[in-house]
Amino acid sequence: MSDYDHEYDYDAGPDLRDDDGTEQHPWRHPVNIGHLVMGLAFLGLVVIWAVVVGTDIPNEDVRWLLPVPWVLAGGAGLVATAVAARRRASS
Template sequence: MSEHETEHESATGTGFWADGRHAVNVGQLVMGLAFLGLAAIWAVLAADVLDGDALRWLLPMPWLVAGAAGLLATTMGAARRRGGSR
């Protein structure tokens, strides 16, 4: 896209930024969710809400949730670029 086209789109209010959305960086989304999940697990274990035996099933959860969010963001972005579902 040239500089002239970008100026035209911003002047007319059309284009990528007109609807107030921007592209999602899927890598940052996944790693951010994984970090928040691991921090939440640490907080729960530090507060002695759960014991160390819960780690066996608790530690994979942030990675599964973050991966599912990444897959969802990827498929939603691809569907939006194609023009929606057919």
């Protein structure tokens, strides 16, 4: 018998239960809403920057574009908060 001939217990893994005892799926984890909002805002600012650099948008119109990522990211944060609250209330 070699050193590589051993059985592996695939069921023996980390305990995947939440604090309330419900089973948590291994491919799902809680989303940090602050990280989600800031990531979306950063992505939006990069898109706005790329649009401004790649096109000839007048400076007067840029001031209307810059708040858009913050508003959309804030809206996504509100939606994520509402969905998380609804999931907690239903379980």
